[in-house]
Amino acid sequence: MAATPGSEARTGLKLISPTAIYVILLLAVPLATVLIYSVMTGGRGNVSFPVTGENYYSLLNTKGGGNLIDYFAKGMPGEDPDLTFLKWIWNGLSNAVYVFVLLKSLMIALAVTLITVLLAYPVAYFVSFHVKPDRKSLWLFLITIPFWTSYIIRVSLWFVILGYDGLLDKLLMSLGITNTQLNFSSYGVPAIIFILAHAYAPFAVLPIFVSLEKVDRSLLEAGQDLGESRWITFLRVTLPLSMPGVIAASLIVFIPTVGDYVTPRLVGDGKQPLIANFIETQLLKLQDFPQGSAFAVASMLMVGIVSVGFVLLNRRFIRGQK
Amino acid sequence: MTFSDDRPTMIEFKEVHKYYGDYHALRGINGTIKAGEFFSLLGPSGCGKTTLLRTIAGFEDISSGVIMIDGKDMASVAANTRPTNMVFQSYAIFPHMTVEENVGFGLRKDPRSKEEKAKAVAESLDMVGLKGFGKRAAHALSGGQRQRVALARALILKPKVLLLDEPLSALDKKMREHMQVELIKLQRQVGITFILVTHDQEEALVMSDRIAVMFDGEIAQLADPETLYRRPATKKVADFIGTMNFVPADILSESGNSVDVDAKGLGRVTLDIAQAPVKSGDSPVVGLRPETLTLLYDDQKAPERETAGVIDEVIYFGDMTYYDVYLGGTDVEVRLSMRNVPGRPVLDVGTKVRVAWSPSALVLFR
Numbered sequence: 001m002a003a004t005p006g007s008e009a010r011t012g013l014k015l016i017s018p019t020a021i022y023v024i025l026l027l028a029v030p031l032a033t034v035l036i037y038s039v040m041t042g043g044r045g046n047v048s049f050p051v052t053g054e055n056y057y058s059l060l061n062t063k064g065g066g067n068l069i070d071y072f073a074k075g076m077p078g079e080d081p082d083l084t085f086l087k088w089i090w091n092g093l094s095n096a097v098y099v100f101v102l103l104k105s106l107m108i109a110l111a112v113t114l115i116t117v118l119l120a121y122p123v124a125y126f127v128s129f130h131v132k133p134d135r136k137s138l139w140l141f142l143i144t145i146p147f148w149t150s151y152i153i154r155v156s157l158w159f160v161i162l163g164y165d166g167l168l169d170k171l172l173m174s175l176g177i178t179n180t181q182l183n184f185s186s187y188g189v190p191a192i193i194f195i196l197a198h199a200y201a202p203f204a205v206l207p208i209f210v211s212l213e214k215v216d217r218s219l220l221e222a223g224q225d226l227g228e229s230r231w232i233t234f235l236r237v238t239l240p241l242s243m244p245g246v247i248a249a250s251l252i253v254f255i256p257t258v259g260d261y262v263t264p265r266l267v268g269d270g271k272q273p274l275i276a277n278f279i280e281t282q283l284l285k286l287q288d289f290p291q292g293s294a295f296a297v298a299s300m301l302m303v304g305i306v307s308v309g310f311v312l313l314n315r316r317f318i319r320g321q322k
Numbered sequence: 323m324t325f326s327d328d329r330p331t332m333i334e335f336k337e338v339h340k341y342y343g344d345y346h347a348l349r350g351i352n353g354t355i356k357a358g359e360f361f362s363l364l365g366p367s368g369c370g371k372t373t374l375l376r377t378i379a380g381f382e383d384i385s386s387g388v389i390m391i392d393g394k395d396m397a398s399v400a401a402n403t404r405p406t407n408m409v410f411q412s413y414a415i416f417p418h419m420t421v422e423e424n425v426g427f428g429l430r431k432d433p434r435s436k437e438e439k440a441k442a443v444a445e446s447l448d449m450v451g452l453k454g455f456g457k458r459a460a461h462a463l464s465g466g467q468r469q470r471v472a473l474a475r476a477l478i479l480k481p482k483v484l485l486l487d488e489p490l491s492a493l494d495k496k497m498r499e500h501m502q503v504e505l506i507k508l509q510r511q512v513g514i515t516f517i518l519v520t521h522d523q524e525e526a527l528v529m530s531d532r533i534a535v536m537f538d539g540e541i542a543q544l545a546d547p548e549t550l551y552r553r554p555a556t557k558k559v560a561d562f563i564g565t566m567n568f569v570p571a572d573i574l575s576e577s578g579n580s581v582d583v584d585a586k587g588l589g590r591v592t593l594d595i596a597q598a599p600v601k602s603g604d605s606p607v608v609g610l611r612p613e614t615l616t617l618l619y620d621d622q623k624a625p626e627r628e629t630a631g632v633i634d635e636v637i638y639f640g641d642m643t644y645y646d647v648y649l650g651g652t653d654v655e656v657r658l659s660m661r662n663v664p665g666r667p668v669l670d671v672g673t674k675v676r677v678a679w680s681p682s683a684l685v686l687f688r
Contacts, residue, residue: 221381222414224402226428226475236427240418 037293047289055294062095071095098278102299105274106306108193109258115197116253117246120204124245125238127205128212140209143202151199155266158195188272192264196257204249211245212238247314251307258303275299331393332357332483332515333378338387340373340539347373349539351387355517355532357482360509362518362526365536366562371519374536375485378517380404392482407476408485411492413468415460421447422456424471428479446478447471449508466497477512484509486518490525502528523563527551535559551611557687560609567610567656568687569649573602583608583686587649587656588629591681598688607687612644614683615658617675619666624678631656633673643668647677 013020039051060068071092076085094100127139146154161167172178215238223233261276273281275295282292333355340348348370355361363371376382377389380401389396391405407428416424426443434442447455450470455463463471469489476484486505490498506529509516520526526533527547534544543555554560557568571583574590581595585608593608600606618624634655635646646657658677662668669675 216412216414218410218412218414219416221379221401222408222410222416223427224381224400225379225406225408226479227402227431228428229402232430237416 034293034296037289038297039294040290042290055290056298058291059098059294059298060096061098062092063097064095066095068092068096068099098295098298101273101275101278102302104189104272105258105299106302108189108196108274109254109260110306111193112196112200112257113250113254115193116200116204117208117249119197120201120249121208121246123201124205124208124212128209140206143205146199146202152262152266154199155195155263158191158198158267162191162194188267191267192272192274195267196260196263199263200253200257203252207248207252208242208245211242211248215241244314247310251310254310255303255307258306259299329356329358331355332359332391333517334388334390335374336388336390338374338377338389339385340370340377340382341385347539348377348384351539351541353534353541353544355483355515357392357515358513360506360516360518360529360531362520362530362533363536364520364523364526364533364562367521369536370539371521371536372487373539375408375487375517375519378404378483379406379408379485405482406485407479407481407483408487409469409472409476409489411487411489413465413472413489413492415463415468415471417461419460420456421452421458421460421463421471424460425456425474425478427475442478443474446474449477449511450474451504465492466501469493469501473508477508477514481514483515483517486516488519488521490520491522498525505529527563535562537562553685554609557607557609560685560687565612565657566685567612567615567658568607569610569654569656571606571608571686573600573604573606576600576602581686585684587631587652587654588627588679589650591627591684593681593684593686595686598686600686600688604688609685609687610656610679610683612657612659614679615647615656616678617645617658617660617669618678622678624676626678626680628676628678631675631677633669633671633675636668636671638668645669645675647675649677 037047038055039053040047040049041052041054042048057067057069062068062071076088077083093103123143127136127143131139159166163169169178219237219241220230220233223237224230228236259276260274261280264272264274264277279292279296279299282288282295286292331354335351335353338348338351339346351374363374365371373382377384378391378396380396380399384397396404416427419427422440422443425446426439429439429442432439444453444456447453450473452467452470452474455467455471460468460471469492472489489505490501493501502525505516505518518526518529527550530547532544532546533550534541535550536542537558543550543559545553545555550559550563554563554566560566560568569585569588571585574582574584576582576595579595580592581600582590582592583606584590588608591608598606618628629650631647631649633645634648635644637644637646641662642659643662644657644659646655648655656677660666
């Protein structure tokens with residue numbers, strides 16, 4: 001029986017339908033729910049229509065009842081000579097609670113991404129270039145060992161190392177570098193960045209490793225043959241050819257870390273709430289579904305924009321490669 | 323075709339050995355390559371020819387011995403500072419760059435201005451027949467074009483030696499034959515020493531001034547193509563290059579520089595012993611190229627010697643016919659080639675024939 005294009009398409013739809021239903025139920029429906037909530041009115045469990053943009057507008061609210069739009073619309077006050085332009089911007093942003101958390105989470109996620117990729121690249125490079133081919137899978141397997149333990153346990157173990165009277169403090173004190181307990185794990189943001197970077201390193205190693213494996217080794221010999229040292233050959237050949245892996249790794253690290261809930265909860269005594277913690281407070285503690293949903297949508301948009309940036313960057317490097 | 327030997331030496335090998343663990347890849351390479359020479363390293367896969375090329379480029383260290391390029395010991399000279407450039411078997415074109423970025427890759431440290439460099443790149447592309455291809459993306463090129471880019475990229479640096487690692491093996495037959503001629507022309511034009519690695523004996527014969535035939539990490543013979551073809555040093559070389567008939571022989575007597583042998587099917591013949599130092603008790607073989615044997619038609623007379631035979635197989639090639647002939651009622655079979663000319667029919671299997679041959683065309687092997 002000859003398959004017409006129509007029947008082929010129907011067969012295709014049938015084949016993907018289980019997955020499609022799964023995706024619609026578990027992704028599209030909740031997403032649509034959040035979108036609808038974000039434009040509804042009311043809070044504290046009694047939500048209702050009419051549709052409103054109020055929730056999004058109030059994301060820009062500043063402490064003391066103002067709004068960021070008004071603040072910037074007014075322009076920079078001229079009377080105070082100590083007020084620089086950057087300080088004026090900073091004052092505005094740091095007073096807008098939601099915006100500030102959004103930006104802080106973004107900065108933390110970008111910092112984690114940067115550190116993770118910088119740390120993961122040498123590991124991936126080493127495994128790809130300096131480990132015997134028959135040992136590579138063993139090395140990759142060893143890199144995944146941290147995942148055998150629950151993330152919460154791994155974070156807790158960092159307290160043993162970084163916390164009050166922990167290994168780090170003991171080491172630094174015995175070396176005479178400091179004589180007080182540093183209790184690094186209470187250092188909010190730096191500790192969060194440090195612990196997240198460690199947690200996501202294996203995720204970053206794998207895509208970079210794969211892209212390095214694809215680099216034709218004769219290209220490196222060609223680089224040296226044409227007069228460049230190993231280091232310059234790396235910069236001119238290996239690094240650009242491995243950029244798709246670097247960008248993939250960045251996305252893989254950035255997207256989950258920007259919405260990470262557990263780490264800010266546990267590290268720094270929970271005094272540095274990020275996006276996910278804020279949403280939790282809005283939705284579960286304050287029962288303000290519309291406000292929490294609007295915040296969730298806004299953060300999703302932000303992640304989306306940054307991710308599209310990464311993808312566009314990736315295109316630039318993938319162009320010209322098979 | 324002959325190569326004048328008074329040119330200066332460009333590369334010299336002295337007892338070069340290379341071990342990979344227990345594997346002895348190069349077993350005492352000696353020899354010289356002259357400046358401006360088109361030199362080939364010929365041999366079956368695994369004979370060490372590519373390894374030898376890579377030791378010249380500096381990609382492989384040698385375990386012992388000396389490699390001199392232009393009078394300088396290369397022992398402590400890294401690949402990126404050697405006066406050599408390579409055309410890789412895979413061409414190794416940088417996929418993230420355009421054609422002109424590829425060709426200009428090695429010019430980063432060149433003190434010339436941007437405009438002068440761009441001009442040099444354009445000239446180099448012109449030389450390999452890729453004028454106007456500069457802005458193309460490297461990944462969009464065909465195999466032949468990639469090879470030209472690889473050539474331009476290497477030649478723009480004006481190396482003393484250009485190394486070519488089986489550059490034609492990835493091309494189809496037509497393209498390969500075309501590129502052989504182009505490479506010869508290019509080499510004459512630039513005058514740089516070319517060292518070609520190939521497993522294709524025909525390619526080596528066509529292109530080279532001199533050829534080193536390698537087996538098992540050793541140079542079996544280093545000679546110009548004609549000597550290699552007519553006077554192969556060993557049975558193995560003779561067998562590797564072209565077609566060679568081998569006829570077993572018994573030693574009858576030896577005197578000074580010559581030896582009398584009884585070649586099976588051919589009869590008694592006196593040969594120069596200088597080719598192969600045989601002595602009584604050895605059972606040597608005698609080699610004949612197919613084109614040195616001729617079928618005699620009608621009442622043609624052989625200029626030197628003739629032997630009766632029976633045609634066992636006929637292989638028709640259009641311009642040529644190959645005949646496999648049993649010699650003089652023995653089980654010795656030789657292949658001979660005859661040009662097909664009008665008025666001379668192709669003979670059938672089973673035809674009784676007379677075969678003319680010349681003792682001077684025989685090669686003695688131990």
